[in-house]
Amino acid sequence: MTATLTPDPKVLQIGIIGMGDMGRMYARRLSAAGWKINACDRPEQFEKLKEEYGSNSLVNILENGHYVSRLSDYIIYSVEAENIDSIVATYGASTKVGAIVGGQTSCKAPEIAAFEKYLPADVQIVSCHSLHGPNVDTRGQPLVLIQHRASDDALDLVRTVLTCFNSQFVYLTASQHDKITADTQAATHAAFLSMGVAWYANSQFPWEVPRYVGGIENVKINISLRIYSNKWHVYAGLAIMNPAAQAQILQYAKSVTELFTLMVEHKADEFRDRVYAAKKAVFGGLPANHELLLSDDLLDKFSLSNVPPQERTPNSHLSLLAMVDCWWKLGIVPYDHMICSTPLFRIWLGVTEYLFQSPGLLDECIDVALENDTFRADDLEFTVAARSWSEIITFGSFKLYRYRFETTQNYFSPRFADATKLGNEMIKTIFEKTKQRRLH
Numbered sequence: 105m106t107a108t109l110t111p112d113p114k115v116l117q118i119g120i121i122g123m124g125d126m127g128r129m130y131a132r133r134l135s136a137a138g139w140k141i142n143a144c145d146r147p148e149q150f151e152k153l154k155e156e157y158g159s160n161s162l163v164n165i166l167e168n169g170h171y172v173s174r175l176s177d178y179i180i181y182s183v184e185a186e187n188i189d190s191i192v193a194t195y196g197a198s199t200k201v202g203a204i205v206g207g208q209t210s211c212k213a214p215e216i217a218a219f220e221k222y223l224p225a226d227v228q229i230v231s232c233h234s235l236h237g238p239n240v241d242t243r244g245q246p247l248v249l250i251q252h253r254a255s256d257d258a259l260d261l262v263r264t265v266l267t268c269f270n271s272q273f274v275y276l277t278a279s280q281h282d283k284i285t286a287d288t289q290a291a292t293h294a295a296f297l298s299m300g301v302a303w304y305a306n307s308q309f310p311w312e313v314p315r316y317v318g319g320i321e322n323v324k325i326n327i328s329l330r331i332y333s334n335k336w337h338v339y340a341g342l343a344i345m346n347p348a349a350q351a352q353i354l355q356y357a358k359s360v361t362e363l364f365t366l367m368v369e370h371k372a373d374e375f376r377d378r379v380y381a382a383k384k385a386v387f388g389g390l391p392a393n394h395e396l397l398l399s400d401d402l403l404d405k406f407s408l409s410n411v412p413p414q415e416r417t418p419n420s421h422l423s424l425l426a427m428v429d430c431w432w433k434l435g436i437v438p439y440d441h442m443i444c445s446t447p448l449f450r451i452w453l454g455v456t457e458y459l460f461q462s463p464g465l466l467d468e469c470i471d472v473a474l475e476n477d478t479f480r481a482d483d484l485e486f487t488v489a490a491r492s493w494s495e496i497i498t499f500g501s502f503k504l505y506r507y508r509f510e511t512t513q514n515y516f517s518p519r520f521a522d523a524t525k526l527g528n529e530m531i532k533t534i535f536e537k538t539k540q541r542r543l544h
């Protein structure tokens with residue numbers, strides 16, 4: 105039996121368990137739209153949070169998830185994916201009779217399993233996932249809704265509450281969600297994580313190195329730093345806990361290794377044929393009059409470096425060649441996922457498209473890869489890093505993931521503020537450019 109839920113801000117109470125970056129963003133936006141929020145983080149954060157939200161009469165800070173659960177009609181768990189099972193195990197039984205429960209974790213299989221295991225049978229399950237970070241403008245961004253164990257009325261209520269984000273709702277099952285987000289996020293993150301580790305291993309701050317000047321380099325640097333400025337567990341969770349993601353990261357490392365091997369063996373024909381076969385598979389279906397997502401001007405705008413873009417050094421772009429190779433080998437057509445894409449994925453797709461579709465650029469990159477040693481040491485470190493991330497993820501080691509992530513994070517941390525500012529502008533500009541593509 106399900107209780108009647110009224111989508112009226114005067115009556116309905118929304119619970120948020122986990123007041124980290126995403127939980128706070130939800131609390132801020134929902135309370136600004138007039139909804140009553142009951143929220144908590146770990147009990148040790150109670151006093152601090154109470155003080156912080158003291159002036160917001162719509163945000164009621166409580167000591168723990170039991171108090172949030174017994175009062176609220178729609179509860180969102182916004183906690184680390186790794187801990188979802190134990191947190192739902194702790195608070196699930198306190199859920200108000202007939203309430204709706206959802207989660208914000210990036211991988212839905214473990215979240216849904218925890219809900220099914222610990223929530224009383226009268227509780228409905230509608231999960232969600234905002235496909236962007238906490239500091240991105242929510243307007244127009246994909247927001248996945250999963251009507252897992254719930255009536256149409258319950259889904260309607262969740263939609264009514266989350267409408268104030270002005271995001272674009274995408275309706276999926278939990279397994280569709282995990283498959284698509286693996287396609288869009290897993291190898292994308294692996295590429296940027298590997299760049300960071302490789303630069304660190306070579307003791308480089310790439311924006312200070314003249315060979316790292318130019319539009320594509322700007323994107324690599326900004327996005328890599330953006331990822332490293334975030335919390336390690338966000339990326340660890342979605343890579344380690346999603347089985348589809350592991351296969352993709354493994355393929356990405358394989359593509360990097362095989363292409364690098366062909367490069368150092370100078371197997372020019374085999375290398376060129378492979379890159380062109382990947383190009384045909386991934387970009388072959390685009391219409392002849394297809395306009396590139398990104399342009400030179402746009403890419404040059406977002407630089408952390410002081411070296412003028414005219415002094416650009418051609419690069420082998422192993423990370424990008426391997427990305428397209430990986431999509432080809434896995435049968436992924438990235439354009440099919442625009443409706444469910446994150447800002448980073450759209451940017452990464454834009455850059456790969458720019459490299460593969462700008463006249464002359466791909467051939468220049470192939471020539472550099474085969475004949476020029478300028479980037480050889482960087483490419484070697486990149487290959488080692490990609491393999492190492494793949495091993496950590498396949499082995500499922502949160503501990504080693506955290507260590508590798510945080511040592512690299514410390515190295516780059518002085519530049520996070522600048523990179524985040526530029527990254528936000530870049531995301532905004534590219535978002536405008538790619539709007540048409542997402543909607544059609």
Ligand SMILES: NC(=O)C1=CN([C@@H]2O[C@H](COP(=O)(O)OP(=O)(O)OC[C@H]3O[C@@H](n4cnc5c(N)ncnc54)[C@H](OP(=O)(O)O)[C@@H]3O)[C@@H](O)[C@H]2O)C=CC1
Nearest residue numbers: 122123124125126145146182183184185208209210236237
């Ligand atoms: N950041 C992002 O870009 C996005 C993240 N997500 C997903 O959203 C979820 C939250 O991410 P995010 O906000 O970035 O991470 P945070 O680490 O900032 O937030 C999680 C919060 O939950 C708290 N927490 C842990 N255990 C409990 C508990 N028992 N009771 C109450 N609170 C608890 C954590 O405390 P403590 O730190 O002490 O453990 C932390 O404050 C993750 O699953 C992530 O994958 C989804 C979309 C985007």
Ligand SMILES: O=C(O)C(=O)Cc1ccc(O)cc1
Nearest residue numbers: 210235236237338446447448
């Ligand atoms: O855009 C990206 O890929 C990000 O890095 C931000 C992000 C992280 C985790 C998610 O579940 C969704 C978005």
